[in-house]
Amino acid sequence: MEEIKDEVELFEEKVEIILKTIGPTRPSRLLVPSSIKVRDLRRLIARNNESPVDNLSLILHGDALCDMKNGDDIYIKLNDGDCLMVAVKPKPPVKDGYDNDDDEEDLKFQLPRSSSPWKRRLYSILHDKLKLPDIILMVIFTLSLKAWVFIIMWFIFAPVAHRWDLGPLYILATGFCLILFNLGKRQAGDVSAYSIFNEDFQELPGTLNADRLDRDIRAGQF
Structure with missing residues (x-):
């Protein structure tokens, strides 16, 4: 005060x-x-x-x-x-059970205070003047600069692929690239969920397969 x-x-x-x-x-x-x-x-x-x-x-x-x-x-x-x-404003009443207000708050996008001035200016234009939804603003401002470069390059080469009758192949290649670039990297000592990619075909504990079912049946667990 x-x-x-x-x-x-x-x-x-x-x-x-x-x-x-x-x-x-x-x-x-x-x-x-x-x-x-x-x-x-x-x-x-x-x-x-x-x-x-x-x-x-x-x-x-x-x-x-x-x-x-x-x-x-x-x-x-x-x-x-x-x-x-x-x-x-009165205090909101206490509600029992699941409330969807928390989900709606999560969808509201707010620009961080540490953002650069040009980002704030762009956000003001898109949010206040163009009235874009929060979900679109979230996508625009959360993508990295490298991602935007790939997106722009994709739209540049798309007409070229269509002109050479390579449209379906171009889309399939895009899908494979998205899958490959979004594969996670295992740390040292981590085991894959697919035993074929592990050393000595090691399986995760609790994996259910035909061999385990056979062992359980022979052991009288069924």
């Missing part, structure tokens, strides 16, 4: 805004800097209304205010007499 006070005192120009809390509460007035971070404004309002910061939702001129965008703090410009709607 002391850090907020120090930051507020740095601003000379202050304005008085009107806070309208949804519910039976009367409107109140609050003196704040004319230019302020949404994060700090939320904290000031939470302290003024004695409400939890995380449950506050602020609406200015019909738009919901967000604390950050693409990893950067958002500043807003306030004028004297501006009306700010304040809503206190």
